[in-house]
Amino acid sequence: MRHVRTLMESRPMLSRIPDQSLVEDPGAGPERIMAARGDGYAFVYLPTGREVTVHLETLRGPEVTASWFDPRNGQTMTIDTYNATGVREFVPPSRGRGRDWVLILDSD
DSSP states (O other), X not given: OHHHHHHHHTSOSTTOEEOGGGBSOOOOGGGOOEEEEETTEEEEEEXXXXXXXXXXXXXXXXXXXXXXEOTTXXXXXXXXXXXXXXXXXXXXXXXXXXXXXXXXXXXX
């Protein structure tokens, strides 16, 4: 949990709110995807590493830089930068029980 705390503290906390409208199909049960956004960023937590479709237009700014955060070791891997329009599917580097990931979307 130390790595997740570091991630959570890396972005402004006072503006962060839960926002399930970011994801197209959050799922249910142990595979339920959780999303939150704040000023200039969003976090999408994938508890079992399944793919996720994100509504990029809900983020402010003309572009979104996407990264994967590995909560097991605290490492971040940049994916790419996209126009903040429409929807985009993201597939994490691994999937399955014990393979959770956080999709970071920075839009400033």
